[in-house]
Amino acid sequence: MTTFPPQVPLDDTPIGDPYFTAAEFRAQVANLATSITDADIEALCASVESVFERAAGRAFTLRQITERLRGDGTDTYIVGQRDARTVLTCTVDSVAVEASIDEVGMLRLPAAAIRDAAISVEYTYGMDPAPAQLKRLALLYAESIVGAGSIDARATGQQSEFGYIKYSVAGRDGATGIPEVDAFLSRSPAMGGYGVCRHVIA
Numbered sequence: 001m002t003t004f005p006p007q008v009p010l011d012d013t014p015i016g017d018p019y020f021t022a023a024e025f026r027a028q029v030a031n032l033a034t035s036i037t038d039a040d041i042e043a044l045c046a047s048v049e050s051v052f053e054r055a056a057g058r059a060f061t062l063r064q065i066t067e068r069l070r071g072d073g074t075d076t077y078i079v080g081q082r083d084a085r086t087v088l089t090c091t092v093d094s095v096a097v098e099a100s101i102d103e104v105g106m107l108r109l110p111a112a113a114i115r116d117a118a119i120s121v122e123y124t125y126g127m128d129p130a131p132a133q134l135k136r137l138a139l140l141y142a143e144s145i146v147g148a149g150s151i152d153a154r155a156t157g158q159q160s161e162f163g164y165i166k167y168s169v170a171g172r173d174g175a176t177g178i179p180e181v182d183a184f185l186s187r188s189p190a191m192g193g194y195g196v197c198r199h200v201i202a
Contacts, residue, residue, distance in 0.1 A: 012081075016062030016126060018045050019052070019138040028139045029146070036146065048142050052134075055175035055185040056195040058082040059126035060134050069107075071117030077107040081125040082196055088122040131194055137181045144178060 020028075022038040025045075053059050059081070069077050071092070083105065090099035092113050099109050101123060113119055174182025186193035 012063045012065035048138050060130045062126040064124045066122040069119040071113030073115045075109040075112045084125045086124045090121045
């Protein structure tokens with residue numbers, strides 16, 4: 001049975017497209033072992049998504065999550081996920097209310113919730129559409145995990161008949177060890193990064 005490096009599971013439900021499909025991965029990897037099943041590839045994709053999203057601090061596909069907040073006497077609250085989009089359900093002390101996510105990603109209730117009220121909100125979040133290069137970089141990292149690439153994506157150079165060839169390095173010491181992928185996941189706009197700091201809920 002094929003196993004992949006364990007990752008902390010994402011605490012939500014995916015509702016958007018996966019980073020890549022089994023068919024896309026098989027098309028990417030010419031010498032993929034025949035023992036790797038579609039279920040293995042789906043598990044690999046989930047592992048890649050976990051690495052990318054925890055490193056970048058945001059979701060690159062649509063997800064939904066339920067959070068529980070505590071009333072503080074106001075009608076506006078910070079939710080825990082970046083790129084919050086649509087409220088699916090919301091209750092205040094078990095009473096359903098019509099809530100929304102505003103233009104800056106804050107939860108807005110129709111009226112102030114009393115202090116210590118139990119607020120439960122289910123909402124969607126994530127980037128839509130995803131950055132154009134996401135699929136290619138996710139496949140590159142996934143291919144490196146199964147060791148199918150002809151050239152190690154983490155290599156900084158290679159010896160050839162013409163001498164030593166040094167590769168350009170887009171980023172260093174990131175979540176994956178692959179410079180191009182880590183540059184994408186970084187918080188540096190100068191490196192083309194899409195990473196952000198996660199919200200902190202006190």
